[in-house]
Amino acid sequence: MLRTLSGTALITVLLATSAIAQNAKAIVATASKTIGADGLNSITYSGSATTGNFGQSQAIAGPLAVTTITNYTRAIDLAQPASRASGATMPPATPGGPPPQPGTFNQNITPANAAWTQQLEIWVTPWAFLRGATANNATVRSERADGKTYKVVSWMPPQKAPSGQPYRVNGYINDQNLIERVETWVEHPVLGDLHVDTFYSNYQDFGGVKVPTKIIQKRADLTTFEATIASAKPNPSNLTELLTPPPPAAGAPSGAPAGPPPSQPAQSEKLADGVYRITGNYSAVAVEFSDHIVVLEGGQSEARGLAVIAETRRVIPNKPIRYLVNTHAHFDHASGLAPFAAEGITIITHENNKAYLEKALSGPRTLVGDTLAQSNRKPKIESAGDKRILQDGTRSIELHHVENLAHSNGMLVAYLPKEKILFTADFNVPAPGQPVSPAIGTLVQNIDRLKLDFDKHVLVHPPNPDRVMTKADLLELAKGTK
Numbered sequence: 001m002l003r004t005l006s007g008t009a010l011i012t013v014l015l016a017t018s019a020i021a022q023n024a025k026a027i028v029a030t031a032s033k034t035i036g037a038d039g040l041n042s043i044t045y046s047g048s049a050t051t052g053n054f055g056q057s058q059a060i061a062g063p064l065a066v067t068t069i070t071n072y073t074r075a076i077d078l079a080q081p082a083s084r085a086s087g088a089t090m091p092p093a094t095p096g097g098p099p100p101q102p103g104t105f106n107q108n109i110t111p112a113n114a115a116w117t118q119q120l121e122i123w124v125t126p127w128a129f130l131r132g133a134t135a136n137n138a139t140v141r142s143e144r145a146d147g148k149t150y151k152v153v154s155w156m157p158p159q160k161a162p163s164g165q166p167y168r169v170n171g172y173i174n175d176q177n178l179i180e181r182v183e184t185w186v187e188h189p190v191l192g193d194l195h196v197d198t199f200y201s202n203y204q205d206f207g208g209v210k211v212p213t214k215i216i217q218k219r220a221d222l223t224t225f226e227a228t229i230a231s232a233k234p235n236p237s238n239l240t241e242l243l244t245p246p247p248p249a250a251g252a253p254s255g256a257p258a259g260p261p262p263s264q265p266a267q268s269e270k271l272a273d274g275v276y277r278i279t280g281n282y283s284a285v286a287v288e289f290s291d292h293i294v295v296l297e298g299g300q301s302e303a304r305g306l307a308v309i310a311e312t313r314r315v316i317p318n319k320p321i322r323y324l325v326n327t328h329a330h331f332d333h334a335s336g337l338a339p340f341a342a343e344g345i346t347i348i349t350h351e352n353n354k355a356y357l358e359k360a361l362s363g364p365r366t367l368v369g370d371t372l373a374q375s376n377r378k379p380k381i382e383s384a385g386d387k388r389i390l391q392d393g394t395r396s397i398e399l400h401h402v403e404n405l406a407h408s409n410g411m412l413v414a415y416l417p418k419e420k421i422l423f424t425a426d427f428n429v430p431a432p433g434q435p436v437s438p439a440i441g442t443l444v445q446n447i448d449r450l451k452l453d454f455d456k457h458v459l460v461h462p463p464n465p466d467r468v469m470t471k472a473d474l475l476e477l478a479k480g481t482k
């Protein structure tokens, strides 16, 4: 009886699935015809655009500072697929900072990098989305949103997330058979399943192909890209030229990552009894208390976070790590938090970052497949206000909020009064010939306000050559900001 029932149920499901697939095919064909995607192998479009500093904003939950891109031009080869976008950039001015320097925008997506983080930028465009739907057995459902009914076409690309789970792409097709929105999710070391939502409107006809002249992309609900398209050309004859980046300018950085690769085992040096600097481009400090350990800074990736944990346990064996202090929530400083949360270690961050990091690290984590996802643990996050002291009978660590800092409104520095050590992030020693950041002046104002007396200044991003700085070094550097 049970067998018969499940058999019948299975047939019903198969029939329904097949009907949905047929329906999706027809809907995709109509949408494709409507926007002129049949016979479209490539497209180029130009206009003006902006990007937002996602994960680097002064307040981590936004608003994002906007960089403008003039002469924004993008070419997409739907056959390879490949894409190149370029333009001239002007970053936002920082209050009290030097005038922003113009630069160039370069976004090159080639088949050589099949990662969905890269490839999604092609597949969420209306033309590629419809191609992907045809190639990947799309399904369709109806959904009402904002008083409108959409046909939501959904498919899964061939590549799989690090967790082994498939990715999904949903396109929202309106009653005029135009794609208004394409959403997908991608793995992110802080946010877990990061929602990438791209909106298309004001379609206009360019050479028989409909092109959205307004494009907005949001990541985790923050606007990270916006473009106004003024011109477009289907199947451009100079496609190869449009897809070829210019040769790197003489003296340009080679793109090699600074510091050791994240997989390299961490090394450390003793700063004082029970205090160790774990060296690397995102250095950390392990501090021994009578019955536990406090680690300052978790690094820029899961691999680095795991390496910091391993090195901490090597130099201070047989004591649990109780706290991880996060200097600030910028993604390059928060991407190593997940492995600490996975171990049940309490993360301390400034109160301006607490709600954001709590939500980010507790959200769905089906794609990233990291230690936190595997642990099923809810992260334990505590906050520090203007000042918080971690202490026992042996020593203390003072955490202070850095006031009036343009870089981040949730920045903590750690001060060990007995050992006269100050630990800071993102108050960097400039490379030779580069200007001193006004943030150095802000740090000195805060040190004066708090009357912090220290000999050793440990930087998360150490200077080249790698060394521990002094208070005198910092004061000398600060002269460059006056």
Ligand SMILES: [Zn+2]
Binding pocket: 328, 330, 333, 407, 408, 426
């Ligand atoms: Zn930062």
